[in-house]
Amino acid sequence: MSLIVQKFGGTSVGTTDLIRNVANRIKLYYEQGHDVVVAVSAMGKSTDALVELAARIHDRPSPREMDVLLSTGEQVTIALLAMALDSIGVPARSFTGGQVGMLTNENNSEARILDIEADRLRTALANRQVCIVAGFQGVDKNGNITTLGRGGSDTTAVALAAALKADSCEIYTDVDGVYTTDPNKVISARKISYISYEEMLELARLGAGVLHSRSVEMASRFKVKLHVRSSFNNAQGTMVVAEEDVMEKVQVRGVTLKTDESRVSVAQIPDRPGLAALLFGRLADAQVNVDVIVQSTGTDGKNTISFTVPHKDLLQTRQVVNDFIQEMGAGALDVNEHIAIVSAVGIGMRSHSGIAAVLFKALADLDINIEMISTSEIKISVVVHKDQGKKALEAVHSAFDLDKPPA
Numbered sequence: 001m002s003l004i005v006q007k008f009g010g011t012s013v014g015t016t017d018l019i020r021n022v023a024n025r026i027k028l029y030y031e032q033g034h035d036v037v038v039a040v041s042a043m044g045k046s047t048d049a050l051v052e053l054a055a056r057i058h059d060r061p062s063p064r065e066m067d068v069l070l071s072t073g074e075q076v077t078i079a080l081l082a083m084a085l086d087s088i089g090v091p092a093r094s095f096t097g098g099q100v101g102m103l104t105n106e107n108n109s110e111a112r113i114l115d116i117e118a119d120r121l122r123t124a125l126a127n128r129q130v131c132i133v134a135g136f137q138g139v140d141k142n143g144n145i146t147t148l149g150r151g152g153s154d155t156t157a158v159a160l161a162a163a164l165k166a167d168s169c170e171i172y173t174d175v176d177g178v179y180t181t182d183p184n185k186v187i188s189a190r191k192i193s194y195i196s197y198e199e200m201l202e203l204a205r206l207g208a209g210v211l212h213s214r215s216v217e218m219a220s221r222f223k224v225k226l227h228v229r230s231s232f233n234n235a236q237g238t239m240v241v242a243e244e245d246v247m248e249k250v251q252v253r254g255v256t257l258k259t260d261e262s263r264v265s266v267a268q269i270p271d272r273p274g275l276a277a278l279l280f281g282r283l284a285d286a287q288v289n290v291d292v293i294v295q296s297t298g299t300d301g302k303n304t305i306s307f308t309v310p311h312k313d314l315l316q317t318r319q320v321v322n323d324f325i326q327e328m329g330a331g332a333l334d335v336n337e338h339i340a341i342v343s344a345v346g347i348g349m350r351s352h353s354g355i356a357a358v359l360f361k362a363l364a365d366l367d368i369n370i371e372m373i374s375t376s377e378i379k380i381s382v383v384v385h386k387d388q389g390k391k392a393l394e395a396v397h398s399a400f401d402l403d404k405p406p407a
Contacts, residue, residue, distance in 0.1 A: 001033035002167035003125070007040070007135065007157035011174040012231035013077050014044030016084075022172075022231065023084035026130060030090050035125045037164065039135040039157040040081060042073025063108035067137075067147045071097070074134035074153070082132050092130040095120065097145075100131075102138035102156070104146045111138060111146035113155065113218075116163040133160060151212020158215045162222035169224050171211065176230035177238035178203070178210050180254045180402040186394050188403035192253065193236075196243040199253045200226075202345045202379050206256040216240065243347055251348035251355055252400040257393040258341040259386055261291060262314050263372065265306040265334040266321055271297060275328070276305060282320050288313045292341065292374040292381055302330075306372060308341065308383065339371065340389025343381040344396055356380055362399035368392050 006026070013019050022038075029036050041047075050069050054061045061069075078094035085092035101117025121131050135153025138146050148155050154171060161169035176191065178200065183189040195203075197220035204213040210228055219226050219240065229237030239245075269275055276295065283290055293307045309317050314335070325331035349355050359380055363370060368391065372383035384392050397403060 001035070003035040003037070003164060004029060005037045005039065005157050005161040005164065005166045005169045006172060007153055007170070008038065008172045008231055009153060009174070010041040010044050010047070012172050013040055013081065016080065018231075019043075019077070019080050019084050023081060023088060023090070025231070026085060027088055027090050030130055035128075037121060037125070037131045037133060037160055037166070038081070039133045039153055039160060040074060040077045041135050041153040042070075043077055043080075046073045046076070064144060067108045067145050070147050071134070071137040071145050074136055078132045078134050085130055085132075090130055091128065092132055093124050094132045094134075096134045097137035097156070098139040098143070100133055100160075102159070104138035104140055104148070106140045106142070106144070106146070108144075109147055110149040111140070113138060113148070113159050116159055118160070118163045121160075121164065148214075151214055154212050154215035155218060158218045158222075158224050158226070161224045162218065166224070168227055169219070170227045170229060171215075172229060172231035173210060174230065174232070175210060175228075176233060176235050177228050178208070178240075178254070181256065181393060181397050182208070185257060185390060186397050186403075189397070190403065190405070192238050194239050194241060194246045195253055196246050196347055197240060198243060198378060199345050199347055200240045202343075202376075203254050203256055206341070206343045206345065206379075206381070207258040207260075208254070208256050211240070246347070250346055251352045252344045252346035252402065253348075254345055255393060255396045255400070255402065256341075256343045256345070257389050258343075259389055260311050261308045261339060261341060262311055263306060263308050263336040263339050263383060264314075264317055264321065265304060265336075266325070267302070267304045267332045267334065269303040269305060269331050270328060271301045271303050275303075279305065279321070279324050280307075282324065283309075283317065286316050286320050288317050288320065292372050292383055294372050294374070308339065308372070311337065338386040339383050340386045340392065341381055341383055342389065342392045342396055343379055344400065345379050347378050349378050349380070358399050359396055362395040363392055366391060366395055368395070 082092040082094040103115045104111035135156040179189040181189045201216045226240035291308045374381040
């Protein structure tokens with residue numbers, strides 16, 4: 001039979017009753033003869049509780065000690081799940097990231113996986129044991145515990161599937177797949193059966209919270225087939241696969257709305273080569289994630305550069321830009337925190353013209369002003385006023401018939 005890697009997030013293992021439910025689901029696979037490796041997150045909001053505990057002790061705890069603390073959340077889950085499986089007659093063994101040889105770099109709280117030894121997993125699988133692995137964590141070359149940052153358990157599961165050459169990787173969440181947009185924002189959103197790695201990666205980067213972009217990047221690189229599905233029912237979910245395996249060819253696969261970004265404009269910049277590179281190089285050095293970028297040149301020969309950044313990076317962005325302006329001896333900073341970014345994503349954009357025209361008309365018909373535009377081969381993003389974000393999302397979703405079943 002096949003080797004399957006499964007991942008269960010915090011909402012799926014939030015209580016002991018839910019952990020028992022997960023164990024029963026795993027048992028079905030085990031009794032069918034499959035080899036099973038499971039990556040799990042910490043229970044419910046336990047990671048938040050650990051962060052709060054640290055804040056009570058120290059206002060600026062060291063990243064190393066935070067990683068030691070936060071890694072304990074997943075260790076609770078793996079032990080309880082192994083116990084739950086044992087109680088229903090399924091042999092299981094729990095492993096921390098270090099015990100499975102999850103080697104990372106030394107970047108605490110945002111570590112990157114370098115390699116997985118996995119020999120202990122292979123031995124346990126050969127002995128017909130279910131392997132329960134702590135997600136979100138690894139160890140660096142010096143044996144220090146590291147954590148992988150946001151979406152770390154997804155990344156752990158995909159990395160395990162790649163290392164073990166698993167037949168599939170099932171990501172269990174509190175939703176039953178990837179939708180054309182957030183069904184909490186647009187009631188007519190529908191579930192997508194198949195989506196390409198590229199499309200999923202763009203949607204993840206643009207705010208679709210089902211999968212984290214790092215896990216999709218890794219799945220694409222190692223051609224790991226992902227199946228996003230609900231841990232609360234047995235319905236077929238969404239398959240994330242290579243572009244050539246996508247059955248439904250459409251112009252636009254999904255649309256997203258982001259409301260957690262600000263627009264930063266730097267005006268009156270001297271029109272000299274290299275200044276934009278200097279500014280964005282410094283923002284990159286400050287770990288600021290820049291999204292939409294627009295540059296314009298006025299009649300006075302001065303440039304205005306506008307770009308969007310997450311709200312959480314705004315303080316750092318202000319500091320970098322103000323230092324840049326002071327060094328140049330010219331410029332002016334303007335910040336607008338009341339924006340929304342609406343994006344349409346689809347591999348069909350490569351072969352269909354007029355996608356932008358449909359999107360722009362849908363917004364124009366509702367008198368929604370577009371403040372910025374950014375495009376790529378499979379994506380169009382527009383910046384609008386925050387108050388009009390949800391209305392713009394609904395309009396774009398409807399304009400591309402995403403509320404209707406595929407023909």
